Amino acid sequence: MKLYRAVVQYILLKQSLGFRFRVQGYVLRAFSRTMGKVSVGQVKPAAVRAYLDGHGPLTESWLQKWYILRGFYAYAITRGMVRRSPLPVRVPKVVSTFTPYIYSEEDLRKLLGAIIPELTRSLSPQTMRTLLLLLYGAGLRLSEALNLQDGHVDLKERILEVQRSKFFKSRLVPIGPKLAKVLSDYAQDRPPIRGTHRCFLRTKTGCRLECSTVGKVFRAVRQAAGVKRTDGSRYQPRLHDLRHSRATHCLLAWYRQGEDVQALLPQLSAYLGHAEIVDTQRYLTIIPELRQRAGERFARYAWGGDRE
Numbered sequence: 001m002k003l004y005r006a007v008v009q010y011i012l013l014k015q016s017l018g019f020r021f022r023v024q025g026y027v028l029r030a031f032s033r034t035m036g037k038v039s040v041g042q043v044k045p046a047a048v049r050a051y052l053d054g055h056g057p058l059t060e061s062w063l064q065k066w067y068i069l070r071g072f073y074a075y076a077i078t079r080g081m082v083r084r085s086p087l088p089v090r091v092p093k094v095v096s097t098f099t100p101y102i103y104s105e106e107d108l109r110k111l112l113g114a115i116i117p118e119l120t121r122s123l124s125p126q127t128m129r130t131l132l133l134l135l136y137g138a139g140l141r142l143s144e145a146l147n148l149q150d151g152h153v154d155l156k157e158r159i160l161e162v163q164r165s166k167f168f169k170s171r172l173v174p175i176g177p178k179l180a181k182v183l184s185d186y187a188q189d190r191p192p193i194r195g196t197h198r199c200f201l202r203t204k205t206g207c208r209l210e211c212s213t214v215g216k217v218f219r220a221v222r223q224a225a226g227v228k229r230t231d232g233s234r235y236q237p238r239l240h241d242l243r244h245s246r247a248t249h250c251l252l253a254w255y256r257q258g259e260d261v262q263a264l265l266p267q268l269s270a271y272l273g274h275a276e277i278v279d280t281q282r283y284l285t286i287i288p289e290l291r292q293r294a295g296e297r298f299a300r301y302a303w304g305g306d307r308e
């Protein structure tokens with residue numbers, strides 16, 4: 001059987017079982033294109049290793065691709081398409097050096113100030129501005145914001161209903177009065193719907209927003225705003241880092257207010273839609289002020305109370 005046909009069958013099987021399989025499908029199709037028009041049994045170990053290694057340093061994406069391909073070849077072996085897997089048996093140790101970028105308030109002002117018609121393409125400046133404030137103010141994933149339906153935005157009660165997001169979980173997300181005002185203003189001025197979708201955020205022509213388009217616009221806005229890393233990292237600030245920033249800023253605000261941070265973490269986890277608290281902890285980046293305030297609280301605890 002041709003590799004591409006086997007990949008398509010595997011993806012359809014997984015999706016029929018209830019898995020979304022979006023990222024996995026993308027990786028498998030890319031793998032098939034890279035291998036060319038060959039049968040499953042003609043894929044050579046050297047070619048697989050070249051695909052896994054890519055052209056840059058080894059990152060966690062190497063492991064992600066390896067796990068995805070391992071599942072595919074387990075499927076192929078049980079179906080008699082191939083006798084053995086061409087995947088490398090020994091997995092190299094990958095050291096993750098990625099750290100999310102935590103936007104400062106000044107960064108956010110620069111981003112919002114850089115949103116002009118010349119950069120937003122098929123999106124209006126108001127749409128892009130509303131999207132950025134929604135991602136940060138409500139801590140949503142990009143897919144959650146783009147899939148938000150009209151009926152899921154209750155501006156009177158200031159509640160967003162996120163339907164069947166990651167891990168197929170739904171949740172209610174309360175929002176503050178400022179964000180509610182931003183969404184209300186946008187709802188009054190946005191273009192009418194074009195098509196069968198009912199998405200809250202829309203393009204200039206009323207179509208639903210696509211991740212690829214939003215990503216291109218954001219990169220142009222970020223570059224125009226001059227928001228960039230200065231730590232030598234190969235990754236520049238991302239849209240998803242707005243969600244990381246929201247989580248970290250919540251934690252910092254609790255420290256400033258003297259709240260019981262450990263007791264509030266489950267609430268933050270539920271707010272972000274995480275399955276486990278450990279998932280929330282991965283979102284929390286230790287910025288200098290957070291480290292200082294956590295250290296001061298520990299010092300007070302170690303000395304048995306506040307020190308004057």
